[in-house]
Amino acid sequence: MRCWNASAPLRADADCKAEGQRGRIAAPVPPLRSKPRWLIQTLIALSCVLFAAALAVRMLTPGPARRAEDRELGSGPQVMEPMQFLSRGARLRVAELDLHVRPELQAEWNAVRSQLFALRGCPRTIDWLDGADGQRCERLLQALRGGNRAEALAGLTLIFQVARASAWTAGLRGDARSAERLGGLLQEWLRTEGIAGTEDPVLSQPTLAAVLLYGRVMRVAWRAPVLGHVEAAQLRARQFLGELCGVTGRRTAIGLALELRFARAMQCFAGQGADGQDDVLLGFDEECELLFPGLRGGCEDA
Amino acid sequence: MSTHTHVQVIEEVRQARWLVALSAVMIGCGGFLLGVQIDAQGGASGTGLTPLAMGALVSLAAWWMRRRSGSALPRDGTGLFGALAAYLGTSFLVAGVLVPGGPWMFAELLLLLVLLGRGARDVTRPAWLWWFVALLLFRLWITWQGSVHQWQVLSVPIPILSWIPLDFLEPVQSVSLGSFTPAELAFPPLGLDFRMTVAIWSAGFALCAGGTWMIQLALREHENDRIHERIHTLPAPLAQLIERILPESEWESLGLHGLSERELVLAIEQRVRERVDRQRSIVEEYRSLEPLRWTNPGGFQGSVQAALHALEEKQA
Numbered sequence: 012m013r014c015w016n017a018s019a020p021l022r023a024d025a026d027c028k029a030e031g032q033r034g035r036i037a038a039p040v041p042p043l044r045s046k047p048r049w050l051i052q053t054l055i056a057l058s059c060v061l062f063a064a065a066l067a068v069r070m071l072t073p074g075p076a077r078r079a080e081d082r083e084l085g086s087g088p089q090v091m092e093p094m095q096f097l098s099r100g101a102r103l104r105v106a107e108l109d110l111h112v113r114p115e116l117q118a119e120w121n122a123v124r125s126q127l128f129a130l131r132g133c134p135r136t137i138d139w140l141d142g143a144d145g146q147r148c149e150r151l152l153q154a155l156r157g158g159n160r161a162e163a164l165a166g167l168t169l170i171f172q173v174a175r176a177s178a179w180t181a182g183l184r185g186d187a188r189s190a191e192r193l194g195g196l197l198q199e200w201l202r203t204e205g206i207a208g209t210e211d212p213v214l215s216q217p218t219l220a221a222v223l224l225y226g227r228v229m230r231v232a233w234r235a236p237v238l239g240h241v242e243a244a245q246l247r248a249r250q251f252l253g254e255l256c257g258v259t260g261r262r263t264a265i266g267l268a269l270e271l272r273f274a275r276a277m278q279c280f281a282g283q284g285a286d287g288q289d290d291v292l293l294g295f296d297e298e299c300e301l302l303f304p305g306l307r308g309g310c311e312d313a
Numbered sequence: 314m315s316t317h318t319h320v321q322v323i324e325e326v327r328q329a330r331w332l333v334a335l336s337a338v339m340i341g342c343g344g345f346l347l348g349v350q351i352d353a354q355g356g357a358s359g360t361g362l363t364p365l366a367m368g369a370l371v372s373l374a375a376w377w378m379r380r381r382s383g384s385a386l387p388r389d390g391t392g393l394f395g396a397l398a399a400y401l402g403t404s405f406l407v408a409g410v411l412v413p414g415g416p417w418m419f420a421e422l423l424l425l426l427v428l429l430g431r432g433a434r435d436v437t438r439p440a441w442l443w444w445f446v447a448l449l450l451f452r453l454w455i456t457w458q459g460s461v462h463q464w465q466v467l468s469v470p471i472p473i474l475s476w477i478p479l480d481f482l483e484p485v486q487s488v489s490l491g492s493f494t495p496a497e498l499a500f501p502p503l504g505l506d507f508r509m510t511v512a513i514w515s516a517g518f519a520l521c522a523g524g525t526w527m528i529q530l531a532l533r534e535h536e537n538d539r540i541h542e543r544i545h546t547l548p549a550p551l552a553q554l555i556e557r558i559l560p561e562s563e564w565e566s567l568g569l570h571g572l573s574e575r576e577l578v579l580a581i582e583q584r585v586r587e588r589v590d591r592q593r594s595i596v597e598e599y600r601s602l603e604p605l606r607w608t609n610p611g612g613f614q615g616s617v618q619a620a621l622h623a624l625e626e627k628q629a
Contacts, residue, residue, distance in 0.1 A: 054334035055394065061341025062401055069348040069365055073358035073501035267353050271503055278462045 076271065078215070088161035090213050096168040097220055099175070099305070102128045105168060111161030116154055120165065123151045127172045133310035136177040136189035148173065152196065156203045160213045163204045167217050170196050171306075174224060180231060180308035187235035190228050190308065191244055197225040198251055205255055209264040219268055223276060223302060226252065226295020231308055233292065240289075249291060252280060273298040329538055330391050332531035336524045337398035343521025344405035351509040352501035361413055361499045368407035371425050372400050386571040387532075388539065395532045402525035409518050410448035412455065415497030421448055442522055449518055453511055455491075459498050460507040466491030536570040537561055543577055555581065558588050 088111040090096075095104055105124055112120045126144050139145045148169060155166040173196065179189035201221055208214035229248035233240050256266030256277070270277040279294030305311045348360050380386075387393040407425060412418045428444050455466055467490040475486040541561070545552045559581065564570065567584055569577060609615040 051330055051334045054331075054338050058334065058337035058341045058398065061338065061345055062398075065341060065344030065348050065401075065405060066365070068345055068357075069359040069362050071349075071357065071359035073352055073503065074356045076503050077354055262353075271353060274462050274504075281461055 088159055088213075090161055090164060093164055093213050093217050094220065096164055097171045097217055098303070101168055101172065108161055108165045108168065111159065112155075112165055113158060113162065116151070116162075119147070119151050119154070123148050124165075124169065124172075127169060127176065130172075130176040133176070133178050135186075136173065136179040137192045138189075139173070139177050140192055149196070152200070156200075160208075160211055163200075163208065163214055164217060167200055167204075167221055170200060170221075171224070174228070174306060174308070176310060178308060178310055179228065181235035183237075185236040187232040187241045187244060190232035190235065194225055194228045194232060194244070194248070197221055197228065201225060201251075201255060205265060206263070209268055215268065218265065219272060220302060222252070222255070222265065222269060223273060223295050223299040224306065226276065226280075226292045227299040227306075228308070230290075230292035230296050245292065249280075256280070329531050329535035333391055333395040333398070333528060333535060336402075336528035336531055337394065339520045339524030340398050340402035340405065340528065343409075343517045343519070343524055344401060346513050346517025347405055347409035347521060348517075349510075349513055350499075350501065351506040351513065353504040353506055355506065355509075356501070356503070358501050360408075363499075364408040364411045364413045364418070365404060367411055367418065367422055368404035368409075371407045371422065372403035374426055375403060376400060388571065388573060391535055392532065392539075395528055395535065399525060399528045399532065402521055402528060406445060406518070406521045406525055409514060409521060410445050410452055412452055412493075413497065413499040415493055417455070417491070417493060417497070421451075424448075442526070445518075445522065449514075453514070455493060456498060456505065456510070457507055459493070459495060459500060460505045464492055464494060465489035466493075533565060533570070537564055540564050540569050540577065540581075543574065544581065555585055558585055 090107070090111070095101065096108070105128060108124075109117065109121065123144075127148060130139070130144075140149065152166050152169060155162045170193075174193055177189070177193075179193045181187055181190065201218070204214065205218050205222070208218035211218075226248065229244050232244035233242070233248070235241055235244075255263065256269060257263040262270065266277065273294070276294035276298045279297075280291050299306065348365070349357050350360050351357055387396040411421050411425075425444075425448070428441055458464070458466065468487045469490060470487045477486075541556075544555055547555065559567065559569075567580075569580055569584075572580055609618055
C-alpha cells in the first residue's frame with residue numbers, strides 16, 4: 012500500500028506516521044499538475060490592466076443626449092420647427108405642408124385644412140366628426156397614414172386642429188364620447204406613426220406632443236362622469252400607452268424620450284405618483300398643460 | 314513515474330500563486346463593472362472617483378486596524394501583489410456599495426469603518442460580507458427610487474389624511490424620509506437605465522466580493538507555503554517532526570504569518586522550544602504523580618497491590 016497526500020506531498024511522511032504506517036513512505040513523488048508559469052504571469056498582467064481600466068472607467072463622463080431632432084434630416088421633406096404646426100399659430104404655416112402632400116391627395120388636403128382652420132362655434136367633437144366635414148377629415152387622415160414624414164405631420168396637424176377647434180370636455184352631462192373619439196384619432200396616428208416618428212428628426216417632438224395630448228384627452232374621458240370614472244377609457248389608454256412606451260417591460264424609444272423630457276408623465280404612468288395611484292394619466296395631463304396651455308377641450312385656444 | 318527534486322516539488326505545491334492571480338482578475342473585473350453605469354440612451358459613464366476615494370480610505374483604515382491586531386505583512390512578490398489586489402478589492406467593494414455622495418454616504422462610511430474595525434481580525438469570515446450586501450441593497454433601492462424620480466428613501470402615507478382624495482391635501486398626505494438629489498447619486502443627466510445598471514453592478518459586486526474573499530484565503534495559503542518551505546530546509550525527519558509539533562493549521566494563530574525569514578526562524582525555534590518544554594514538563598509531572606496511590610483501596614488488598622507494583626517496577 013502506497014502512502015500519498017496529494018495536497019501536501021512533503022507532509023506525506025508525517026501523515027503516514029500519524030496513521031501508523033511508519034516505513035511505508037513512497038519513495039518516488041508523482042508529478043503534480045501545476046499551472047504553467049506563463050499562465051499565472053498572463054493572469055497577473057491581465058489583472059493589472061483590469062485594475063487600471065477599473066480606475067479609468069470611473070472618470071468617464073456621460074455623453075450628451077442624442078436627440079432625434081438633432082439628427083440630419085437626410086432624404087425626405089424638410090420641415091423646420093415642426094412643433095409650430097401643432098401650436099396656436101399653426102394656421103400661419105399649415106399651407107407649407109401643401110408642397111409635401113402627394114398630388115392625388117392635394118385637393119382633399121386643401122379642402123379639409125381650409126374647412127378645419129376656418130371652423131368656428133366650437134361644436135362638440137363627436138358631432139363634428141359625425142358630420143360630412145368630419146367624415147371627410149377622417150378619410151383624409153386615413154389616406155395620409157403611411158406616407159412621408161410631412162404627410163404624417165400634416166395628419167397630426169389636422170388632429171390637433173380638431174382638438175383645438177371643437178369641444179371634447181365632459182361638461183355637466185359627463186359626456187365622455189367626444190374625448191374618446193378624439194383619443195381614437197390620436198391613438199390611430201400614434202399606432203401607425205409613433206414608433207418610427209420618435210426616431211425621425213422632424214416627427215420626434217410632435218410624436219411626444221401627441222402622446223401627451225392623448226393622455227390628457229383620455230383622462231378627460233375617464234373623469235367625465237360627475238360621480239365615479241369611466242374605467243374603460245383609462246384601461247384602453249393604459250393598455251395602449253403601456254404597449255407604446257414599454258412601461259411593464261423594457262422601455263421603448265418613445266418611453267425613454269418621454270422619461271427624459273416629460274418625466275412627470277412617465278412617473279405617474281408607472282404608478283409612482285405620490286398622489287392617487289389610480290390617476291395614472293395625471294402626469295400626461297400636467298405636462299400637456301405646460302406644453303399647450305390652452306388646449307383643454309373647450310376651444311379656449313382656438 | 315518520475316522522481317522530482319525537493320525544489321521542484323515545492324515549486325509545484327505552490328498552487329496559491331495561481332489562486333492569487335485568478336482572484337486578482339476577478340477583483341479587476343468586478344471593480345471595472347462596479348465603476349460603470351448605463352444611462353437611459355444606453356451610453357456608458359463612470360460612477361465617479363469620490364466613492365472610490367472613500368473606499369480606499371475605508372480599506373486603508375481596515376488594513377491599519379488589522380495590522381494593529383498583528384496581521385501579516387507581504388514578504389515576497391506574490392504576497393505584495395496579493396495584498397495590493399486585496400486592498401483594491403476592498404476599495405472597489407466599498408465604493409460599489411456606498412451611496413455616491415451626500416449625507417447618506419458619510420453615514421454609511423461611519424458604519425463601514427466600525428464594521429471593518431470590528432471584523433478585521435478574520436476577514437475571511439463572511440459575516441462582514443452580509444453587511445456589504447445590505448448596503449448594496451440599500452444603494453440599489455435608492456437608485457431605483459431615483460430612476461423613477463422619487464427622491465426620498467421612503468414615503469410614509471399619513472393615515473386618514475392620505476385617504477381623502479383631494480388634490481390640495483397632497484403636500485400633507487405623506488411624509489418623505491431620507492431625501493436625496495440626483496447629484497448625490499451621481500446620476501447621468503439622461504437618467505439611469507436601472508435594469509442594465511443593476512445587472513452590471515450585481516455582477517461586479519459578486520466578482521469583487523468573491524475575488525476579495527478568495528484572495529484572503531490564497532494569501533493565507535501562500536504564507537503557509539512559505540513557512541512550509543522554510544521548515545523543509547531542515548533534514549526531512551526533523552522537518553516532519555517540527556510539523557507535528559507545530560501543525561499547519563496553527564501557523565497563523567501562532568503569529569508565524571508575515572514574519573521576515575530571520576524572524577520566522579526565530580519564532581519557529583521559540584515555539585518548538587516552548588512546546589517541547591511543556592510536553593516534557595507534562596510527562597515529568599505525570600510520572601511523579603504515582604497514579605496507583607489514587608486507586609489503592611488500602612488494607613490487605615492494597616498492600617498486595619503495592620507489592621506487585623513494586624515488583625513490576627523493579628523488573629522494568
